[in-house]
Amino acid sequence: MRLLGLAVLLLARLGSAQVTFTLDDVSAQIASFQQDLANATLSSRSGLLSGCSLACGFLDFALPSQISYPNSTAFELEQSHYWSQQQELTQPACRFSPSNTLDVSLAILTLRVAQCEFAVKSGGHAAFEGASNIQGGMTIDLVNLNELSVRSDNAQTSVGAGLVWYDVYTQLQPLNLSVIGGRVSAIGVGGLTLGGGISFFSGRYGWACDNVNNYEVVLADGSIREVSYSTYPDLYFALRGGGNNFGIVTRFDLMTFPQGDLWAGSETFIYTEETAAAINNAFFYLGVNAPSDPFAQVILAYAYAQAEDLYIIASDLQYGKPVVNPPILQNFTAVPGAVASTLRITDLVDLTIEFNNTNPGGFRQTYWTLMVENSASLMADMVAIYMDEVNPIKGVAGIVPSLVFQPITTDMISHFTKNGGNALGLAGQGPLNLVQIDISWSNESDDAAVLAAAENILDRAQAAAVAQGLSNPYIYQNYASFKQDVFAGYGAQNLAKLQATSKKYDPAQVFQTLQPGYFKLF
Numbered sequence: 001m002r003l004l005g006l007a008v009l010l011l012a013r014l015g016s017a018q019v020t021f022t023l024d025d026v027s028a029q030i031a032s033f034q035q036d037l038a039n040a041t042l043s044s045r046s047g048l049l050s051g052c053s054l055a056c057g058f059l060d061f062a063l064p065s066q067i068s069y070p071n072s073t074a075f076e077l078e079q080s081h082y083w084s085q086q087q088e089l090t091q092p093a094c095r096f097s098p099s100n101t102l103d104v105s106l107a108i109l110t111l112r113v114a115q116c117e118f119a120v121k122s123g124g125h126a127a128f129e130g131a132s133n134i135q136g137g138m139t140i141d142l143v144n145l146n147e148l149s150v151r152s153d154n155a156q157t158s159v160g161a162g163l164v165w166y167d168v169y170t171q172l173q174p175l176n177l178s179v180i181g182g183r184v185s186a187i188g189v190g191g192l193t194l195g196g197g198i199s200f201f202s203g204r205y206g207w208a209c210d211n212v213n214n215y216e217v218v219l220a221d222g223s224i225r226e227v228s229y230s231t232y233p234d235l236y237f238a239l240r241g242g243g244n245n246f247g248i249v250t251r252f253d254l255m256t257f258p259q260g261d262l263w264a265g266s267e268t269f270i271y272t273e274e275t276a277a278a279i280n281n282a283f284f285y286l287g288v289n290a291p292s293d294p295f296a297q298v299i300l301a302y303a304y305a306q307a308e309d310l311y312i313i314a315s316d317l318q319y320g321k322p323v324v325n326p327p328i329l330q331n332f333t334a335v336p337g338a339v340a341s342t343l344r345i346t347d348l349v350d351l352t353i354e355f356n357n358t359n360p361g362g363f364r365q366t367y368w369t370l371m372v373e374n375s376a377s378l379m380a381d382m383v384a385i386y387m388d389e390v391n392p393i394k395g396v397a398g399i400v401p402s403l404v405f406q407p408i409t410t411d412m413i414s415h416f417t418k419n420g421g422n423a424l425g426l427a428g429q430g431p432l433n434l435v436q437i438d439i440s441w442s443n444e445s446d447d448a449a450v451l452a453a454a455e456n457i458l459d460r461a462q463a464a465a466v467a468q469g470l471s472n473p474y475i476y477q478n479y480a481s482f483k484q485d486v487f488a489g490y491g492a493q494n495l496a497k498l499q500a501t502s503k504k505y506d507p508a509q510v511f512q513t514l515q516p517g518y519f520k521l522f
């Protein structure tokens with residue numbers, strides 16, 4: 001009979017918008033649940049539970065069908081939706097899939113009462129183990145927070161935090177609308193937006209975190225807040241780059257703009273020093289010239305093709321209008337010798353699917369990153385370092401090692417100060433070059449060799465940048481490895497602001513200690 005209390009409480013809370021549970025409510029209900037277990041009034045389980053068994057068991061009772069356990073179909077299906085093998089092979093005690101924001105609130109308080117460690121997953125594209133899955137803990141999978149609605153003036157789209165960008169773009173494209181989001185269809189809205197978020201349209205609007213009008217967030221005390229620049233400016237600042245440190249975002253209200261077709265695709269070259277020099281030069285001048293045309297963007301990747309045993313250069317060009325070969329990108333298209341090209345008039349859905357196909361899931365993965373000043377000669381030095389470190393591991397089964405450059409233009413950065421600014425610490429800088437080391441391979445037995453090579457590339461590239469006076473302390477959270485100190489790279493002042501905001505909104509430090517994965521503030 002005691003457990004009826006929870007049902008009554010749930011119904012009462014569901015009937016009143018934004019009223020949530022308290023820690024005391026949930027503590028009392030869990031005590032009652034335990035008592036009934038002890039009295040063996042619940043037939044399915046017996047004996048007292050603790051830790052994650054208690055958290056999983058209680059939520060399974062309170063919110064039937066939203067908890068799944070290992071070896072069940074629901075559990076294994078959700079486990080298969082991680083991009084990297086490291087995350088997929090991580091086994092939580094249970095997975096919880098909330099169907100609404102109030103469920104998330106109940107879960108946070110339950111986890112606190114039971115002292116069960118947890119992780120939160122949106123699109124599951126963070127590469128390293130523990131980022132959005134947790135061994136032996138509870139993984140909150142936001143997959144069912146999947147609603148999307150466009151405001152009647154077409155200027156804002158509200159997006160559930162469990163959606164991936166494919167879901168968003170396929171619904172907006174028929175309306176000739178878009179938002180600032182990922183360039184690969186299967187990436188999650190949650191992780192990309194909370195870490196920064198570079199889009200094909202960032203020259204015009206900034207990063208994803210600069211284009212969230214409002215966040216619906218569940219805080220550590222179970223309260224549900226609507227966070228905008230006008231409601232909670234400190235928390236709003238913190239969510240613009242602060243990752244998973246402040247709460248669980250359940251809905252993002254995204255600035256929305258008209259968008260039609262674009263001209264985009266990839267040109268592939270066999271690596272030669274001459275070709276590399278010409279393309280690096282084009283990259284340098286794009287950084288310089290970008291303010292004349294913010295519709296252009298480039299992703300420049302050096303990669304090793306194992307089957308052919310050669311290095312290639314992929315020059316991914318995007319122009320945000322259906323204009324073939326616009327002047328701003330002609331330094332790239334003038335480089336002779338492309339062996340393949342997918343450049344075409346296309347649309348966002350098609351382009352993000354193309355990019356998704358070149359980034360398959362299911363492999364072991366590692367990402368590392370650094371930021372440097374815009375310099376073609378430094379790029380050449382970094383490519384030489386990359387090849388020097390990749391050559392000894394060319395034989396690793398299934399290896400695909402890439403060194404990727406992206407111009408972070410002054411146009412992009414000019415939007416970083418919108419609405420009180422973001423937390424990234426880059427305002428007023430640029431043009432910069434965001435460097436990413438990205439390696440995938442097949443077998444765990446090769447982890448040590450691959451990770452050592454990746455770290456060496458990073459350290460040596462950083463040393464080269466420092467030696468030439470071209471280094472920058474910023475570390476992009478969405479590309480960082482578990483070994484990198486992301487928030488130190490935001491600058492001492494921003495880090496102090498983030499830490500103060502964390503203490504203010506999460507005095508028990510739930511998101512620092514009970515959710516140990518990914519990048520922490522302390």
Ligand SMILES: Cc1cc2nc3c(=O)[nH]c(=O)nc-3n(C[C@H](O)[C@H](O)[C@H](O)COP(=O)(O)OP(=O)(O)OC[C@H]3O[C@@H](n4cnc5c(N)ncnc54)[C@H](O)[C@@H]3O)c2cc1C
Nearest residue numbers: 122123124125126132183188190191192197198249359518
């Ligand atoms: C193939 C590929 C392509 C990429 N392309 C781009 C790109 O175009 N632009 C770019 O900027 N980045 C890109 N990235 C990097 C990407 O932004 C990060 O990997 C990002 O973390 C993925 O978000 P996710 O939701 O899929 O990941 P997840 O692994 O689900 O989440 C990442 C982190 O965010 C936290 N988190 C997620 N949602 C929430 C939430 N709602 N509330 C609180 N915490 C949350 C998780 O707990 C986890 O710690 C790419 C990555 C890959 C693998």
